[in-house]
Amino acid sequence: MCNACIIEGAKHHMLSRRSLFSGAAMAGAASVAAGLSAGIIGAKPALAEASGRVVDLTHTYDSTFPTFDGKPGILMEPDKIFDKDGYQLYKLTIFEHTGTHIDTPLHFSADGTSVDELEVGNLIAPLCIIDITAKARDDANATVEAEDIEAWIAAHGEIPEGACVAMNSGWTAKIGQPDWRNDAAGNLAFPGFGKSATDLLQQTKAASIGVDTMSLDPGNSADFAVHYSWLPSGRFGIEGLANLESLPPKGATVFIGAPKHRGGTGGPARVIAVL
Numbered sequence: 001m002c003n004a005c006i007i008e009g010a011k012h013h014m015l016s017r018r019s020l021f022s023g024a025a026m027a028g029a030a031s032v033a034a035g036l037s038a039g040i041i042g043a044k045p046a047l048a049e050a051s052g053r054v055v056d057l058t059h060t061y062d063s064t065f066p067t068f069d070g071k072p073g074i075l076m077e078p079d080k081i082f083d084k085d086g087y088q089l090y091k092l093t094i095f096e097h098t099g100t101h102i103d104t105p106l107h108f109s110a111d112g113t114s115v116d117e118l119e120v121g122n123l124i125a126p127l128c129i130i131d132i133t134a135k136a137r138d139d140a141n142a143t144v145e146a147e148d149i150e151a152w153i154a155a156h157g158e159i160p161e162g163a164c165v166a167m168n169s170g171w172t173a174k175i176g177q178p179d180w181r182n183d184a185a186g187n188l189a190f191p192g193f194g195k196s197a198t199d200l201l202q203q204t205k206a207a208s209i210g211v212d213t214m215s216l217d218p219g220n221s222a223d224f225a226v227h228y229s230w231l232p233s234g235r236f237g238i239e240g241l242a243n244l245e246s247l248p249p250k251g252a253t254v255f256i257g258a259p260k261h262r263g264g265t266g267g268p269a270r271v272i273a274v275l
Contacts, residue, residue: 057254057271059175059242061099066181068188068214073098074268096267102258103216103237107265108227115264118236122207126160127254127273128152129244133170136191140183141218142169143194149201156250159204164254166210167193168244175242181214188219195225202233208256210238210271238271247273 059065063072073095080089097103105112130152135142144167149159159165169191174180183189190213198209209216209230216237217226230237238256257270 051275053275055243055246055252055273055275057241057243057273058100058269059240061268065099066214067095067098071095094268096265097239099268100238100240100242100271101268102256102266103227103231103239104264104266105231105234105236106263107231108224109232112232113234113236114262115258115266116260116262118258119207122162122236123256123258125162125164125207125254125256126250127247127252128156128159128163128165128206129168129247129249129252130165130197131168131249132191133168133245136169136171140179140189140191141220142191143218144192144197145194146196146200149197152249159201159206161205163204163206164208164210164238164256165201165206166238166241166244166254167191167212169212170245171212172242172245181219183219190214190219192216192218192221193226193230194218195229198226198230202230202235206235208236208238210241210254212241212244214239236266238269241271247275251275 061074063075065073067073075093077091077093078088079091080087082088097107102115102118104115104118106114130144130148132142132144132148149165153159171180171190179189181188181190192211192213193209193216201209213219215221215227216230216239217224227237252273252275255272255274257272259267259269261267
């Protein structure tokens with residue numbers, strides 16, 4: 001067989017394989033799309049419009065990162081050292097609700113959904129950002145209320161199905177400072193959601209809420225009303241988000257890298273937005 005024939009045959013084979021893979025990919029995408037849960041279907045328009053800009057919504061996490069009870073959220077103990085063992089390995093001791101992390105229904109109920117049972121479709125979601133930075137400048141315990149949700153809807157349309165509705169209070173700018181967690185008197189003080197807002201969101205098809213502080217409820221909350229109403233409703237929350245101020249109110253898609261330890265009430269998560 002001549003060299004030219006071999007070359008032409010190879011080209012034909014490659015083109016055929018490309019067509020096969022292209023067709024398979026299209027068929028696979030169609031199949032996946034047909035079987036996706038409501039959460040992913042709700043995210044599709046945002047994914048289709050993505051420009052490729054990626055924003056990390058996760059804080060870097062170590063034993064100095066502020067926690068609700070003041071105890072270190074993560075401890076790293078060397079188990080293998082490169083100079084001695086030829087590779088490196090750490091033993092981690094982690095408290096679930098520290099750093100940028102997930103709150104599941106099981107966190108505030110006796111038998112709610114655990115972190116490994118979260119609907120995977122709701123871990124990819126349209127991101128709706130409610131900006132309360134003006135309120136938070138005057139009140140460290142400012143809250144997202146129903147009127148803030150209504151104003152967002154009036155400006156941007158209905159809350160998409162499967163959405164993650166996140167509060168931007170400007171608290172990311174305070175990270176590393178004492179007032180990210182406490183006021184001058186040492187009391188917990190930071191913004192959160194008010195129950196009027198989450199009661200309204202329960203009437204939508206939103207799947208999760210998020211905050212750029214350490215709790216879904218504000219720092220001065222005495223009853224954790226949002227935790228006790230939003231989470232047992234079957235929805236989840238994300239606490240300690242970063243960099244929300246760098247995103248628009250609407251149009252980004254959030255990818256929530258929830259942990260998957262069986263029976264977990266939540267845990268540290270890698271959260272990324274694509275715009």
